[in-house]
Amino acid sequence: MAIDFSFGPEVEEVRQRVRHFMQTEVKPAESDDLWEDGNRRKLVETIIMLRQKAQQSGVWLPHMPREWGGMGLGPTAVAAVSSEAARTRLGAFVLNCQAPDEGNMHTLLHFGTDEQKQRFLKPLCQGTARSCFAMTEPEVAGSDPTLIQTHAVADGDDYVINGHKWFISGANGAHFAILIARTNADADVPQERNSAFIVDSKSPGWTIVRDIETMSGGHNHCEIRIENLRVPKQNLLGRLGGGHELGQVRLGPARLAHCMRWLGQIELALEMMIDRASKRFSHGSLLSEKQGIQWLIADSGMELYAAKLMVLHAAYKIENKLPYKIEVSYCKHHVANTLWRVIDRAVQVHGALGYSTDTPLSKMLTQARWARFADGADEIHQMRIAQLLIQAYGESGSVKRATGDLPL
Numbered sequence: 001m002a003i004d005f006s007f008g009p010e011v012e013e014v015r016q017r018v019r020h021f022m023q024t025e026v027k028p029a030e031s032d033d034l035w036e037d038g039n040r041r042k043l044v045e046t047i048i049m050l051r052q053k054a055q056q057s058g059v060w061l062p063h064m065p066r067e068w069g070g071m072g073l074g075p076t077a078v079a080a081v082s083s084e085a086a087r088t089r090l091g092a093f094v095l096n097c098q099a100p101d102e103g104n105m106h107t108l109l110h111f112g113t114d115e116q117k118q119r120f121l122k123p124l125c126q127g128t129a130r131s132c133f134a135m136t137e138p139e140v141a142g143s144d145p146t147l148i149q150t151h152a153v154a155d156g157d158d159y160v161i162n163g164h165k166w167f168i169s170g171a172n173g174a175h176f177a178i179l180i181a182r183t184n185a186d187a188d189v190p191q192e193r194n195s196a197f198i199v200d201s202k203s204p205g206w207t208i209v210r211d212i213e214t215m216s217g218g219h220n221h222c223e224i225r226i227e228n229l230r231v232p233k234q235n236l237l238g239r240l241g242g243g244h245e246l247g248q249v250r251l252g253p254a255r256l257a258h259c260m261r262w263l264g265q266i267e268l269a270l271e272m273m274i275d276r277a278s279k280r281f282s283h284g285s286l287l288s289e290k291q292g293i294q295w296l297i298a299d300s301g302m303e304l305y306a307a308k309l310m311v312l313h314a315a316y317k318i319e320n321k322l323p324y325k326i327e328v329s330y331c332k333h334h335v336a337n338t339l340w341r342v343i344d345r346a347v348q349v350h351g352a353l354g355y356s357t358d359t360p361l362s363k364m365l366t367q368a369r370w371a372r373f374a375d376g377a378d379e380i381h382q383m384r385i386a387q388l389l390i391q392a393y394g395e396s397g398s399v400k401r402a403t404g405d406l407p408l
Ligand SMILES: Cc1cc2nc3c(=O)[nH]c(=O)nc-3n(C[C@H](O)[C@H](O)[C@H](O)COP(=O)(O)OP(=O)(O)OC[C@H]3O[C@@H](n4cnc5c(N)ncnc54)[C@H](O)[C@@H]3O)c2cc1C
Pocket: 100, 132, 133, 134, 135, 136, 137, 140, 141, 142, 143, 144, 166, 167, 168, 169, 170, 221, 370, 372, 373, 374, 375, 376, 377, 378, 379, 380, 383
């Protein structure tokens, strides 16, 4: 029997170490006032202090190889660590595995030249720089990158870039951006229209217009104007026309990394739901004794269980260099929707308290909403899943290959 769902002792030890670090260091430092206006300095100092402790405790940079100062963990171990970190608000940031830096590190490691790695990847790994990833534009559907209008034109030793981006997470304070721009509008294959560039954010022509106010406030998701921005040719990342493939390589594991963090949030919401239901009394019994509430708890447990299996299996496939596209789409759709439903149910069980800002649920709910369309909207994943299912059936007369290729 080759199926074994336990982690090896070394991964379990790391998971426990991260859990302990989150409980004893990060959680106690996360006072509510850290996020109040005027407390930015305190927030930054807290992060710096916690990051030093993370380095001393050997829980720094879980997803990167040891030669880059990381813990050298594979995707399944990173799943374990990321979901532990996500049980706190600052966890991923403290371990230096937060979006979008985590995805950018993978991208630079995979596609960067030695010079690009030294200049841009090294400071990211050391935690002395931050970055952003600039692809989405207000004028065209972000779901279809072949429509990107921001364009780069070769001029001497540079590319000159003009365009408009928005919802660029972490842009304020980022030292550089990985920017996707159109380099050949007439490419035979539409996916070869775009290329990726590393843009120094101090370059003239890179202007942050605003930090977009969202339904959960301003969180450094910025609108950016790009006007006659000159980028040296050596800052092309990957091959000319390789922007789409770079995005795919980046987004597969990055989507799964989101799912890993969401697992921690789902678990937390379910635990809060059970805790509240076990203490609140109404109409002669505790809420936890009412069948209607038990169904909410049971449905959440079933969905979380399926979400964990999906994440572990997709991570296993990536780790073992097996095809993982459809598994990541299943995961992204299922986990994002489970996140939304379980937090919503937890709000329901908390009643007015759940709607207040006295518990973390209100922030968790508004944050959860974007999970269903960012990094691939639900419908795009459904479209891809359906295409791959139809293809598998057409080629083999069976959907087995496109449902995890499991031995069932
Ligand atoms: C909090 C947050 C952070 C983000 N961070 C970044 C970032 O750092 N960098 C970056 O580049 N972008 C970022 N984004 C943008 C994000 O990637 C886009 O929102 C996403 O790709 C969808 O693009 P869009 O918003 O243009 O929606 P659209 O593409 O206009 O889609 C809108 C809706 O239309 C439907 N739809 C679209 N296409 C189809 C289709 N083919 N079939 C059926 N239905 C369809 C879906 O319901 C979809 O939700 C962020 C967004 C948010 C909210």
